[in-house]
Amino acid sequence: MDPDRRTLHGLGLVATAPRLLVLRSLRQQDRARSAGEIYAEVQNAGGKLGLTTVYRTLITLSEAKLVHTFERGGETVYRLCGEGNHRHLVCRRCGLVVEAGDLDRALHRLPAAVGFHVEEIYGVCTSCWTDETEPSTAMR
Ligand SMILES: [Zn+2]
Ligand SMILES: [Zn+2]
Structure with missing residues (x-):
């Protein structure tokens, strides 16, 4: 099983195509990025996801504490962090x-x-x- 699927299963989330695409994009970078930036990257990689879906997926993943959220210039940005407690x-x-x-x-x-x-x-x-x-x- 690929690591993203395993991670989602571990959190009790179904490994849907949007979640896998968004996770793959998040995994590419250490920078936290906005929903719009992640949307653009998924598009560039040939993924077919709407901006709303990307946004909703990011909310789901951050509610599951898999993705951490930050603020950059007044907008919310998202990052896939390691496990465990950290600042x-x-x-x-x-x-x-x-x-x-x-x-x-x-x-x-x-x-x-x-x-x-x-x-x-x-x-x-x-x-x-x-x-x-x-x-x-x-x-x-
Ligand atoms: Zn910097
Ligand atoms: Zn974190």
Whole structure:
């Protein structure tokens, strides 16, 4: 059984064609992407999915906690993460997400003092930071 089918089965979800196509697209990148970007990639790969289906599929997958959601420039972006509890470092320019397993304790201790639970930290990744002369390419 391919890994995506197995993952969906493990969550009690039927491995429908849209779910498999969206998962395959998500697997291609470490960046979190919008429904529109994922839709465009599925189209480019020859998949026949409507934008609404892509959107609904992403909601289903994120409700199952398989896909994590973030914010980039005011829109929701989606990423297929690893399993287990982790927090995130998120680039607010390009949507790059790093699962911050090693930083967990540090991230936990600091905000606990002010009664805050940190799920993700937004910032700018190294390549966006050094790429400041071309901000338009970072927003693709
Ligand atoms: Zn995650
Ligand atoms: Zn970045």
